[in-house]
Amino acid sequence: MSTEHHTSEITGWISQARWFAGKGRDWELTSLRRVGELPRPTGEGQTAQPPPELHVVIDLAEVTYATDGEDETDLYQLPLAFYAEPQERISHALIGEWDDEDFGHAFVYDALHDRESMALWLAAFAAPPSPVRGQLEFHRLPGHDLDVEAHSTLFSGEQSNSSVAFGEDSLMKVFRKVTPGVNPDVAIHRVLTEAGSTHVASLYGWLDLVDEDTGTTFQLAMLQQFLRTASDGWDLALASVRNLFAEADLHAEEVGGDFAAEAARLGVALAEVHADLAAHFPVEQRDAADLGHLAGAMEGRLDAALDVVPALAEHRTRLRATYDQLRGLDQVEVQQVHGDLHLGQTLRTVRGWKIVDFEGEPAKPLADRLQPDSVWRDVAGMIRSFDYAPRVVAMTASGDGPEADQRNYRASEWAARNRAAFLEAYTTQRGEELGSSARTLLDAYLADKVVYEAVYEARNRPGWLSIPLAALGETT
Ligand SMILES: Nc1ncnc2c1ncn2[C@@H]1O[C@H](COP(=O)(O)OP(=O)(O)O)[C@@H](O)[C@H]1O
Ligand SMILES: [Mg+2]
Structure with missing residues (x-):
């Protein structure tokens, strides 16, 4: 995938992001890899359909630090929304405008700020598409009916990850810095939820990516009970x-x-x-x-x-x-x-x-x-x-x-x-x-x-x- 023409936009976006842990260090964006596109909800009529021109993807950005001759890299997850036309309502989340290999000329936004994009995530959790190797795998735990009509709100505040609330029903935490393997936040919430613990927010679901090349799993996000009264x-x-x-x-x-x-x-x-x-x-x-x-x-x-x-x-x-x-x-x-x-x-x-x-x-x-x-x-x-x-x-x-x-x-x-x-x-x-x-x-x-x-x-x-x-x- 060619990256040249938008490297500077993505670099600029990452460098000012709250969740970016490398501020003040010497770093470079060394690769950008598209790992999946959010499916469009099937079952017309049941869920509000997203705008036809919208594509929501997850890219993994590899950040390389120059440290004493030895390269050190981190992978950051970037959920991106591609629109053919500029979107006034989310102008603060505009990353840039460029020609994308998959979608042509597009206005590209941080998808977590965008209600239309987040509706796709919620719909995918509500009705997980059957998993295809190498693609995004949405998982659900039984026991709670998701409110699929709920609107998303991105949490502000000093966080190392990004959290999006869906109405008063659920909260999705998107892990920003990702590494292969089981994420303890998902694993522990799952075990405690299944054990009936009253001291955690129940886990509703999680999102995995199984890397086709290496067979390794990345855990990208989790959906949990939103603690309204907290x-x-x-x-x-x-x-x-x-x-x-x-x-x-x-x-x-x-x-x-x-x-x-x-x-x-x-x-x-x-x-x-x-x-x-x-x-x-x-x-x-x-x-x-x-x-x-x-x-x-x-x-x-x-x-x-x-x-x-x-x-x-x-x-x-x-x-x-x-x-x-x-x-x-x-x-x-x-x-x-x-x-x-x-x-x-x-x-x-x-x-x-x-x-x-x-x-x-x-x-x-x-x-x-x-x-x-x-x-x-x-x-x-x-x-x-x-x-x-x-x-x-x-x-x-x-x-x-x-x-x-x-x-x-x-x-x-x-x-x-x-x-x-x-x-x-x-x-x-x-x-x-x-x-x-x-x-x-x-x-x-x-x-x-x-x-x-x-x-x-x-x-x-x-x-x-x-x-x-x-x-x-x-x-x-
Ligand atoms: N289930 C929840 N319901 C409501 N608020 C929550 C929930 N989980 C976390 N929060 C709020 O979001 C903040 C960040 O969540 P946390 O899981 O600690 O993310 P991070 O890894 O970014 O620190 C917490 O300090 C808490 O105030
Ligand atoms: Mg925390």
Whole structure:
């Protein structure tokens, strides 16, 4: 497929996209491959027919980075809409105008912004065409009748993927950076949906592409229950902290916006999700050698972090001692976990807490993200989030001097209270105390996370570096 004449348009579109992870790096579009065209709905009369001149396709764009003589590539998914005439209503989503090999002269748009295009996706999920090798394969889970009349709305916001809501019925998440193999978000949502978990949005369907040449599968998108009544856990936590700060003379447990009961319910939700995951994915044992390896990896990350954040040096001995404790453990159980858990991955609905985004740690290859890991990694992620929320509010509030000291004190109080409530509920739901080996693992994952945060903040938000550093100052 010839690409020359529109390379610059596509390159320009990718470089400004929110989901593009390579901003600021030196990169080039090295190939663009058409992997499928969305079918037109059959069964005339039942579904509104799309405009006759519209073609919706998925192209995979290969992005190559020049890194120290070694090429590194990523594949990005681009759903594109081709129209013979310009479309005023989506002019903000125009990528360019060019002669396409398949469709001739066309005005090309990001299809996710286009209701007409999205209607084709929804229709394909509603009535999956019989799969043809090498083409797009739409899959459905039984149990829910899709509202095929629903109009699409693209979610705005800082996301690594793109999500499109269909009315109040369903939500399609289009994975932007794709790699061959099973996507844990699809695999885990499927298992938890089939297990009847009440703590996830039910999976309705997913889209696969089986590459004819290599036989590998790419998972391109998933369709799930739209949680209409949901509030973001992070936003709720911030609101609770603001409430506390506004009540100058009260303690965390005395104010109206106290979060501890929510933190406890989150602990129960996480324990239940972990139990379901343990029941349906492999559970394995890690021995002393594995734990030595884990300690070594954490030490390695600390050493690398010291170059970026010299202020970590004064905590080095204690952090190393924390990691070293791992070497004293001889058997640890591991299982499928979330892998990237924080308050921003939780939603509170009228039916309780839901956990979203099981894609795992974005930096890891897909295959590694379905490897069993320790549940304490997830617990540590949430606990760090309980520390971030009040400190972010404290930092952005006005007034310094004694007022700032007071805010910092109350931030610590909020964090400690919610951490305790969360942990207590989590361990109670699991039916076990926080034993010494669990404590050792939790402390190590917490320390490792704080070191990661310090590097991240130093590089991206130097003004926030004080958040992880304060956490290191507090631990004994
Ligand atoms: N089923 C859902 N219903 C409503 N909102 C959702 C649902 N799933 C996710 N969201 C919202 O969309 C945001 C992004 O979703 P997420 O799965 O975390 O995508 P990303 O991989 O881009 O981070 C979430 O933070 C949440 O606020
Ligand atoms: Mg997310």
